[in-house]
Amino acid sequence: MGDERPVRVLLAKVGLDGHDRGLRVVARILRDAGFEVVFAGLRQTPEMVAVAAIEEDVDVVGVSMHNGAHLTIAPAVIAALAAVGRPVPLVVGGIVPEVDLPAMRELGVAAVLGPGASNEDVAAAVAAAAAGDADGPEVAG
Amino acid sequence: MVGKKDEWEAGYARSPLRDVPFETISGVPLDAVYGPDDGEFPGQWPYTRGPYPSMYRSRLWTMRQFAGFGTARDTNRRFKELLAAGGNGLSTAFDMPTLLGRDSDDPLAKGEVGRAGVAVDTLADMETLFEGIPLGSVSTSMTINSAAPVIMAMYIGVADKTGVGRTELSGTIQNDILKEYQAQKEYVFPPRPSVRLVSDLVRFATAELPRWHPVSISGYHIREAGSTATQELAFTLANGFAYVEAVLGHGLPVDAFAPRLSFFFNAHIDFFEEIAKYRAARRIWARWMRDRYGARDPRSMQLRFHTQTAGVSLTAQQPEVNLARVAIEALAGVLGGTQSLHTDAYDEALALPTDRAARLALRTQQVIAEETGVPHVADPLGGSWFVESLTDELEARAEEIFSHLDDVGAGSMLDGVIACIEDGWFGREIADAAYEFQSKLAAGRWTMVGVNGYTDGDNQVPNTLYIDPKVEAEQLRALAALKRDRDDEAVRRALERLRVEAADPTVNLMPALIEAAAGHVTVGEAMAALEDVFGTWLERSFV
Numbered sequence: 001m002g003d004e005r006p007v008r009v010l011l012a013k014v015g016l017d018g019h020d021r022g023l024r025v026v027a028r029i030l031r032d033a034g035f036e037v038v039f040a041g042l043r044q045t046p047e048m049v050a051v052a053a054i055e056e057d058v059d060v061v062g063v064s065m066h067n068g069a070h071l072t073i074a075p076a077v078i079a080a081l082a083a084v085g086r087p088v089p090l091v092v093g094g095i096v097p098e099v100d101l102p103a104m105r106e107l108g109v110a111a112v113l114g115p116g117a118s119n120e121d122v123a124a125a126v127a128a129a130a131a132g133d134a135d136g137p138e139v140a141g
Numbered sequence: 142m143v144g145k146k147d148e149w150e151a152g153y154a155r156s157p158l159r160d161v162p163f164e165t166i167s168g169v170p171l172d173a174v175y176g177p178d179d180g181e182f183p184g185q186w187p188y189t190r191g192p193y194p195s196m197y198r199s200r201l202w203t204m205r206q207f208a209g210f211g212t213a214r215d216t217n218r219r220f221k222e223l224l225a226a227g228g229n230g231l232s233t234a235f236d237m238p239t240l241l242g243r244d245s246d247d248p249l250a251k252g253e254v255g256r257a258g259v260a261v262d263t264l265a266d267m268e269t270l271f272e273g274i275p276l277g278s279v280s281t282s283m284t285i286n287s288a289a290p291v292i293m294a295m296y297i298g299v300a301d302k303t304g305v306g307r308t309e310l311s312g313t314i315q316n317d318i319l320k321e322y323q324a325q326k327e328y329v330f331p332p333r334p335s336v337r338l339v340s341d342l343v344r345f346a347t348a349e350l351p352r353w354h355p356v357s358i359s360g361y362h363i364r365e366a367g368s369t370a371t372q373e374l375a376f377t378l379a380n381g382f383a384y385v386e387a388v389l390g391h392g393l394p395v396d397a398f399a400p401r402l403s404f405f406f407n408a409h410i411d412f413f414e415e416i417a418k419y420r421a422a423r424r425i426w427a428r429w430m431r432d433r434y435g436a437r438d439p440r441s442m443q444l445r446f447h448t449q450t451a452g453v454s455l456t457a458q459q460p461e462v463n464l465a466r467v468a469i470e471a472l473a474g475v476l477g478g479t480q481s482l483h484t485d486a487y488d489e490a491l492a493l494p495t496d497r498a499a500r501l502a503l504r505t506q507q508v509i510a511e512e513t514g515v516p517h518v519a520d521p522l523g524g525s526w527f528v529e530s531l532t533d534e535l536e537a538r539a540e541e542i543f544s545h546l547d548d549v550g551a552g553s554m555l556d557g558v559i560a561c562i563e564d565g566w567f568g569r570e571i572a573d574a575a576y577e578f579q580s581k582l583a584a585g586r587w588t589m590v591g592v593n594g595y596t597d598g599d600n601q602v603p604n605t606l607y608i609d610p611k612v613e614a615e616q617l618r619a620l621a622a623l624k625r626d627r628d629d630e631a632v633r634r635a636l637e638r639l640r641v642e643a644a645d646p647t648v649n650l651m652p653a654l655i656e657a658a659a660g661h662v663t664v665g666e667a668m669a670a671l672e673d674v675f676g677t678w679l680e681r682s683f684v
Contacts, residue, residue, distance in 0.1 A: 016237040016249055017257075018326025021366045021453075024572045025579045042326055042680065045249075067237050068492075068608060072252025095457075097492050097605055115457040115490050116592045119583040 012040035017067035033123040046080035089129035149182035152194035187427035190520035192443035197516035203481035209234030209259040213269035216259040232282040234258035242288035242668030255612035281312035289316035294654035311352035323567035324366035334675035345651035364407035367575020375542035382554040399441035408470040417531035419477030448474035458591035463487035492605035643674040
């Protein structure tokens with residue numbers, strides 16, 4: 001059974017930003033595509049995400065950002081996951097200007113899903129991140 | 142008995158008119174409104190056709206462009222540019238920490254200072270933000286909710302210090318907390334004490350700020366979060382009814398405060414549905430205010446609203462196409478009789494707007510105002526079989542939602558709305574609608590140009606606004622300096638007064654907040670003192 005279990009994804013908003021439409025839609029897209037979704041929701045800290053990643057035994061973490069703080073929050077989440085010994089891949093969704101994509105790649109973000117990403121783009125990016133064959137962030141869609 | 146047309150003509154004759162020829166570009170003279178003599182006219186109950194007899198012939202809508210980024214000084218510069226470009230109202234976007242009542246030096250604010258709006262920590266920032274802007278003559282809108290009473294107290298502080306009378310202040314503060322729990326999620330305290338703060342500001346404005354709109358009951362964010370037009374209409378008006386009941390609960394007569402309530406709707410891309418939505422909103426509000434809440438003053442029954450074009454309708458792909466979307470949406474707002482309008486910039490799916498994009502957005506409104514001839518005639522689509530029928534349909538669907546909320550609240554819309562917030566009903570309804578739309582897109586049953594159709598073309602990303610990371614450091618330095626120099630004892634006393642008065646729900650908190658602002662208490666300190674008493678709200682998680 002071990003290898004057969006569905007990919008588990010933790011979805012969270014980190015920081016103060018309350019725009020959760022994208023995260024909620026993504027949660028349903030992933031669920032419909034056969035993923036197991038753990039919905040942490042709003043106002044999470046990087047540390048809360050890391051603890052939840054262990055407790056919920058997830059394979060991928062997805063964080064949605066619409067507040068322009070991605071270059072602060074993404075590295076903080078990656079560091080928090082590393083600090084608890086569970087460095088699972090991080091997928092970022094939301095509004096990330098193209099000029100910031102190389103920096104996101106450098107930080108080790110597995111994928112960036114921009115506005116207009118299709119349902120297939122979302123599922124494919126998370127599956128690729130879980131399989132460890134993501135080749136860095138591209139704005140999908 | 143005076144006929145409807147005679148009554149309208151008398152009202153129109155009393156209205157000042159703009160000095161422009163009311164005729165087509167080819168010189169055909171135009172009436173101020175068209176329709177049968179015994180039909181409904183604008184400025185007439187139930188105001189389907191508009192709140193005023195002369196509508197835009199007297200005064201165009203206010204072109205109010207939302208702006209805010211970086212430090213107070215950066216935004217002050219943008220304000221002055223917008224006024225110089227012919228804008229006639231200001232609209233302030235605050236950054237996320239300010240919206241949630243946290244100071245720039247709060248650990249949770251890291252990375253968000255000045256990012257999505259302007260950072261305001263103290264009265265000093267507020268003074269910089271409005272430096273050189275005549276608060277007695279420029280109307281100002283401030284988009285903030287959880288921390289609205291704290292920010293309003295600072296705005297009053299600026300007026301007090303610059304010698305502008307409180308009675309001269311004109312503008313709007315959003316101060317609509319209910320839709321935060323439903324849609325935008327920028328809440329701090331639980332719903333009941335939050336509604337008390339809304340009521341406190343409404344009561345204070347009723348007593349001291351006669352030209353101020355102390356709440357802008359907003360459907361915009363409900364729609365952006367994914368609702369349908371019907372849900373936007375119904376949830377927004379239901380929130381309005383809830384505020385009316387809350388303020389009535391303090392013993393104020395309805396006609397003392399209802400004329401100052403204002404609304405804020407989305408202008409989405411479905412052209413006729415939006416126009417029908419605005420018309421239905423006016424009619425529903427008039428009927429409920431008169432029949433349910435006993436209003437007698439017509440101004441209490443006249444729904445007035447601001448409109449913003451739909452951010453969610455914009456695409457990151459082929460972003461210049463957004464100029465076309467915004468023009469169509471803005472036209473819907475004007476045909477629907479909006480009192481003020483913000484047009485989105487074409488680059489907003491990518492970042493905050495650049496100066497150039499913000500100017501094009503304003504120019505779009507100016508084209509509608511000056512070139513199309515649309516403002517000459519009130520409610521030009523009134524009488525269209527289609528628009529009238531769609532107006533009736535949206536009204537009927539909204540009434541079904543009101544019945545549900547009224548049942549849940551056992552005859553109280555306030556209790557019904559709060560109960561449906563507490564059990565997550567609004568959030569689920571909106572999330573369902575958002576997912577349904579996404580599914581339509583995914584299945585190709587809805588086409589968005591450049592997203593799932595007509596995708597070849599120039600996808601080049603325009604230059605976008607860059608927020609210098611130095612903003613955060615600069616803001617932190619200023620805040621530290623202010624904290625060092627202020628009178629700590631005055632701060633302590635002001636915060637103690639806030640805690641004591643917060644614990645007594647009969648006290649209006651505005652005077653204590655104004656004292657705190659004047660003493661350079663920060664936004665975060667004032668909010669934390671209130672949170673000590675009110676507690677913190679966390680929504681129930683759902684997918």
